[in-house]
Amino acid sequence: MNSFKRLCIVFSAFSLSYFGEIAINIACGPEPDPYDYYVSFFHNNVPGNGYVPFSFTNMTFLYEETEPESEALINSREWADYLGKGVQAVDVEHLMYHTDIATDSVILRYLTGKDTVLPDSLAANTYLKGLKRNEAAGNYFLFAKELEPYAAVTYNHYWDPDPRDTMDLSRMAGLADRALELADEYPRNSFLRLRYAYQAARMYHYSGSFERCLETYNGYIDPSREKSAVKGWARALKAGATRRLHEPAEAAYLFSRVFATSPERRVQAYKNFHYIDVPFEEVLALAQSNKERAAIWAIQGFNNGDFDRETLASVYSLSPKSQLVAVLLTREINKLESQLTEASQYYGGGWWTTYYRPDSTQAKARDHAVWVADFARRLASERQYAEPGLGIVSEAYVEWLLGNVSEAETLLAGIKVDRLSERLADQYRIVELLIKINQLAVTNTVDEAAILPALQWLDQKRRAEIDQAKARYGSEQYSWMGAGDLRFNRTATNLYQSVLAPHYMQQKDTAMAALLMWKGESPWETETEQTGELYGRLGWPTQAFWQEQLQPATLEQLATWSKEGLNRPWAPLFAQQLGGLESDQFWDLLGTAYLRMHDYPAAARAFANLSAGFALPTPVNWYSAEEDTLWPDPFVATLNDYPKQFGDEALTKAEFARSMADLQRRIVEDPGHAADYYFQLANGVYQTGAFGNSWQLISYSWTSSDNYVKGTYYYSGDFHEARQAAVWYKKARELSKDREFRAKCTFMLAKCEQKSYLFNSVSDYYNARTWERDQPDPYWLFSQRNQYFKELKEDYLDTKFIGSAVAECTYLADFIRPNSP
Template structure:
């Protein structure tokens, strides 16, 4: 593929992402979960939350911007411990972090004038009561508030006033004077020194910032998180003074020592952008080297066993080994875990993950990662070897080695595992069991019910706290696992068993994250787009009737009984509208009319609309029986038929073919037009489809009705019939031309990606080459060259014109 094609694909993906973001912003909806763009069952928090922000995702710099611990909480805890007695950390927080300027002024005045009364929210505050008796602590508290006000800086691009560096320098000098007065109080001495370094750093006095650190902070032995905050200031000062390697190394130390500054340190490390060897050269221990390697590894989206091996050799007991292993497993999931019902016909996933070379590389990498996991488990140096065994079992499952996965799980006693490992054990066990559902296997699917109930309950409990949380979406791990298990694993299994009805029920069940909090009075009201699309695209009338039977006469067999409960009462309008549409697709028009007759009296059929039209003319109406020479632009009208009216008209013609055989050719032609125009290339596509994209015209069909929707096969049969029954030469010419259009629809690409890569720029389009071999063009020229319709088509259809021109050379 030449550079033009590559640029075309890259630009297409840019447009997709760019306008996707606009659509999200306009809709005021939550941003896409960066952990939910591929199928994952291995939870990224089973080795704890302290490094969760560095979980794998290809869609953002970090999985989360939330520090694993809150700096304010740590500071308040230290203050409560320092003051002792009954001082509560929550009281420290309410005064130190929640008080506004007005309240700060009131507290300052209250300190000197006891006649001033504090508000009810503060009068019993244990922190205030303690520092009121501790002059040095009260002095520092008020000083810290002054520093906070001086450092707070709101940049205005229209009025870029410089920062008040004079005030910050003055505060730094005052802090140094004060720390000398509290020599025996290392708690306050450290904090005054930190404020001095902070003020000098913010005023860009980097040499003075370093001097404060070296003279007053480094000599202290007092253990406090503030030491790490001060070290970050030193690292920043060194960065701006040009010692980038030392700065990066110090940020790596803060990354490890201070969870509340871990993300900040990680970002600063990578902003500096120095070579890994130059930073490693400064490390004084293997543990420090392991941290540096991990920071580099967290920023590598590619398959990366080298970092994992290196960190394990340097620090085999470190939790970083588990975190990095999970990252690599999550990367593998993007390649090996399929989502067959995601409707990825446009090839986006195939473009990034699906090429043969990438798949071979991923499978080879899975073997390597499996061996590493086994080594981690057997070496017994890692703190949780059972985690590595579960990882090896999960990798085995991804590779299709179910027996090996089962045997590995049997080595563990889940009762002896931590809660999160127990959960991952049960998930992996469930995946292995479900993989046994296949033709010829004697596995009883009803055995899954206890585990499914457990999984569903986990999902429900998780959603109770986070269902309305915008930022909590990243933590809905069980919700994602539940949805993927039902929709990406079980539903395809039942499709493979040719049980589309059960697959459809499983798709609804997969939306459990919404089901528990809503009453389903409608089939699609609380369903995901994947579920709605599956029902609308995959369910034949036979499958829909079976679902109705299962709902009304549910068998007491365990799994089916458990799953069918999720469906709303059937029938309803959603059901009968879909059933009627199914009959339109199978050309059973009398049955379609009967289904539509069961809709509510005031039911309004969906009408497609022009996104770019005004509210008055956005609706798209068309005559589905129109004969058109060109498919584009589509011929729309002011009035069209709804689904029921279309079914009635088609049913009438089916009856007239028998009752009035003399005009059967006309009826067959009209019906053929009806099928053609309800295809993707027609003007009435919305009568059998619920969506339309010009990209659909490029790809081969996968839905049961695509023989007509994309390839016009029934139209071919009826156009042939109409032509054979008529003696009108011009009418025969019209039929032949329409047959030529249908013949062209036989060509299709596997995906849009295949379309773009099928020929080089400047070469003929394969579709055009296919059209130049159209057998009906040959017949049109041979038998109908002199007809009125032939001349009209020759003047309007470029494919026919090119065909005739090529033959005349």
């Protein structure tokens, strides 16, 4: 599926509602991580970094845009080798690629013999000294700098440069001619001759002289015996010129050769191959060897986000020793993960990660998994690929994906891990850890203490990876600029949040699950900076988990562990996290949890610990001109839920807790008016549901899907289905003899029953929208079976209240006066 379609689906989920509602702005999650939209444990760089940009992703055209190798560094190394005598590649790169105009002027004067005092930044530069010693090299450097403004081309489409003015084109053609003349001056210096020829080809290409570009390549560059990356760059120029001369198949073929031989231009070649968009068979027919055919198959297959047996089998058949075999195998495993791994509900990918996993898709994925496992077994047994152990580890992991854990364990037992490459050994240990966790979860044959060393190993790999990213990108930027390289970090996140935390939730050890969710957060989000804010220390998935799953007893347990420590084998894993949990946000969360349990006195006691100035963000109406604040009004009873009737002033959770506690107290002290008090209590919990005007008193977020999808947290019975409200409305009705009041209670009970019409998921909701296909609205059909509508018709039809209700509630009106929906 293309990324545009996915984005449309995600948008519709948040913008459409079965019931219809204004938009609410209260809390937003982080921007989606393009490298973390499905749960993955199989690292895409196990075969090496040479083809990482083409790793599986159906979110973007490429996994990353960065070339596998640096053209600047490759060129700098070649220059350092050529000049010798202590010339350092880092000095070459600085002088050639990172100087400004003022510095270039100083270099020009220095190399042309003028009396020049070099600044400290240049005085020790070994490359500059080498150019000074080698006059021919110095002259080339100055010539290349002269061409630099003309070489900085802006492209509309990869190889379609923006048009130049006539003067520029003439000047570029003259520079190209001059470059060839200079190349001819060095018939025996293949290093400089090749580079002058390359500059000529480049200027001819950019000035639109495509025939001259090809002539230069064929006459100077292709015959050169110099082993240099420059030849690959020149081949890319030839490919572009060939395309402009209306030979698209040959151009695509040439780009496939650049793709295979020039990692510093691999991404560029891949883009141009697909930009040309020529029939695959025409390109394949031009290949001169099986190795070239394998590369063409691969470059085509890297653009296929669906399961792809043909590409993997073809590349293996043509070039079984090629690294491309391992890359394609890894891609297929990653594709399987996108269909077969299970994500925590707090996983950042969102509801659509499961929307496209119907049974038929799952069956297709499992069938493909069997084929991939068979292929991996063949790779291991035939031993043509350089590292056959990849086949065994791959097969073991696929078996784990299929739930065949004992088979996976048997396969790993046959590997001598110390003979594997470092990356493959790491992958082995990840699969081994998954197997151990499965044993903990299913058979309980492995305890926490036995798994601790493996988890500590994963933490060490994660920390080393992040430290390396920090050193490369800086502490402020590594978390997004280096996100594609943080594989162990994603593995740890997925392991803790989507495997271990759900296991402990099933064991009803919610406190441990909460710590594991926190442990799964990226380390930059869990550093022990004492900000005084609980959520400043929790990442978004953990914050959502804590806000939706932790009941009062669990929060009290966490507070105890924070003060007294954790007396369990995994205590070392959380050494940097526990401590000082209590804060305004913690007290607010604890008080909110007591509100959800209807323990209002306990909630009031928790809220009493809040600082005087503490306040959570209040929801606003996105669609109003001023984004009006939506104040709660929990004790109002309305006939229709929509449009919502909001309050006129702020109401804090503490005030709500005290009001509800007061109502409960009055029931005991003033039993003669208990019916009225129960009715107010029922209104209070009804309006704090997703369909009410005060949901923010018990929930930290709201989306339109809350109106029609079942919740998965402990207060969902109230938030989605109005269960406690129904109990208290029924109690109020039982205690009253006033028929008008009883009619009102019965109507509110009918509204509560309507709330039980919910779907298990957003996908079920969309699949059930049969009324859009000229079928009756299923919600209408459900409403016509409402038991309380029947009671209203049979027992209260003569009341004034029913007259008002029928006028405003179309579902009740249709029930009492049947008509077509």
